[in-house]
Amino acid sequence: MPPPYNDEPAKEGLSDSARLDQFYHSQEGQMVAGFLQKAMRPFLGLEADIDRLGFGYPFMCLPSSLLLPSPLAKSTLPVLIPSEMGALAYGSDEAVMTAAIASSSWPIASDSMNQIIMCHGLEYCHDGEGALAEANRVLVSAGELVLMVPNRASLWVRNEATPFGHGRPFSKGQISKLLAKTGFTITSLSRALFLPPHLLRAPARLAKGMDHLGHYGWGLFGGVILVRATKLHYATMPKGRGKVMVSLSGALRPARRPALPLSSRRHNLHSKLVKFI
Numbered sequence: 001m002p003p004p005y006n007d008e009p010a011k012e013g014l015s016d017s018a019r020l021d022q023f024y025h026s027q028e029g030q031m032v033a034g035f036l037q038k039a040m041r042p043f044l045g046l047e048a049d050i051d052r053l054g055f056g057y058p059f060m061c062l063p064s065s066l067l068l069p070s071p072l073a074k075s076t077l078p079v080l081i082p083s084e085m086g087a088l089a090y091g092s093d094e095a096v097m098t099a100a101i102a103s104s105s106w107p108i109a110s111d112s113m114n115q116i117i118m119c120h121g122l123e124y125c126h127d128g129e130g131a132l133a134e135a136n137r138v139l140v141s142a143g144e145l146v147l148m149v150p151n152r153a154s155l156w157v158r159n160e161a162t163p164f165g166h167g168r169p170f171s172k173g174q175i176s177k178l179l180a181k182t183g184f185t186i187t188s189l190s191r192a193l194f195l196p197p198h199l200l201r202a203p204a205r206l207a208k209g210m211d212h213l214g215h216y217g218w219g220l221f222g223g224v225i226l227v228r229a230t231k232l233h234y235a236t237m238p239k240g241r242g243k244v245m246v247s248l249s250g251a252l253r254p255a256r257r258p259a260l261p262l263s264s265r266r267h268n269l270h271s272k273l274v275k276f277i
Contacts, residue, residue, distance in 0.1 A: 015086025017057055020120055020163050024060035028200045032162075032193065033060040035211055036119075036148070036224070039192030043146045043228045050114035053138065054079035055131070056121020059090060061148060067097075077117075080106060082131065085124045104130025108138045115139075119148040123167030132182035139231045145184060147227040149175055151191055156223035159197040164223050175225060184229035191222030 014022070023029040040061060052066070054077050059067060066077050081088055082103035090098045101107060103125040116135050125131045135145055150157050152171045156164035170178075176186060194214025195207050202210070214222070 015088075016124055016163075016166060017081055017085040017088040019166070020057040020085075021059075021088060023163055024057075028162075029060065031200070031204065031207060032195075035193050035195065036061045037063055039190070039224075039226060040119075040146070040148065043188060043226060044117070045115070045144075048114075051112065052077055052115045052117060053108065053113045055116060055118045055135070056081065056085070056124070057088070058117050058119035058121075061119040062117065080108075082121060082125050084126055085121070103127060104134060106134045106138060110137050111140050113138050113140065113143060115144045115146065117146045120163060122147065122149055123169065128168070129178060129182060132178060132184070136183045136231055141231065141233050143231045144187075145179075145227075145229045145231070147175070147179075147229065148224050149227075151222055151225045154193075154221050154223045156193065156197050162197060162200070164193075164197075170225060172225060175227060179227070179229050183232045185232055186227055186229045188226075188228040190226050191219060191224065192226055193223030194218065194221075195223075197223070 024033055041063070044062075044066075046063065046065065054062075056079075058077075058079060062077070076097045079090065079098045080101045081098055083100050084103060087100035088098060099107070104127045116139060118131075118135070122128050122131060132145075139145065150164045150167065150169035152169040152174070154164070154169075156162060157169040159165045172189065176189075179186060193211070194217075195211040196214070199207060199210055
């Protein structure tokens with residue numbers, strides 16, 4: 001069993017991605033992950049085998065079917081980690097599935113993804129608008145963005161001993177305005193993680209009961225806001241957006257990248273991410 005999570009001074013100096021990884025490998029983090037996975041499942045459309053891309057730290061918020069190779073999946077989920085969070089190697093023995101990138105300039109071809117999943121990512125970006133503009137560029141027309149951000153109204157954002165107390169939290173109005181500004185229309189919005197954070201170490205049965213009760217008793221104060229948004233067909237991006245960062249021999253430079261044929265996009269993406277690391 002993983003050790004209990006604590007925020008002792010020995011953790012000072014860890015990157016945000018390392019803190020997230022340490023939390024979600026603890027007993028308390030595993031409990032939180034269970035609540036988040038259950039809440040996110042209806043947003044993901046797991047029955048469809050489509051081109052997906054992760055952003056931030058989605059590993060413990062998603063079902064293993066998206067993260068591990070399986071006969072039913074085309075491949076593992078590639079994940080972009082914004083440089084503000086710090087790099088984190090994550091994957092299997094066969095391949096690394098992560099790449100540290102500039103949050104407002106992604107090394108991915110335009111119109112190449114059907115769905116982007118952002119968990120524990122946007123709140124750490126210095127340029128959140130730029131990150132969402134890049135998500136819009138990478139998605140195909142009417143592609144979906146599934147987003148999880150800390151809820152500004154919750155008790156969780158006041159608890160720095162958990163990941164939800166770090167980064168920028170959002171209200172419903174703030175995230176709605178930002179998505180509209182970057183060319184998205186919201187199709188679903190809800191909240192999750194209703195267990196009060198001071199009960200994080202409560203027995204599992206009590207914690208599950210309190211989370212269920214909170215859904216009806218204090219639903220507006222859930223720890224996270226979950227959003228499913230669709231890329232508008234004719235979105236106007238802020239001036240200067242749309243450039244891609246391409247990695248060649250360890251050097252990063254801005255460049256225009258033409259769209260790849262549909263048949264080769266996924267293979268090309270995974271091979272480049274592995275080489276990028």
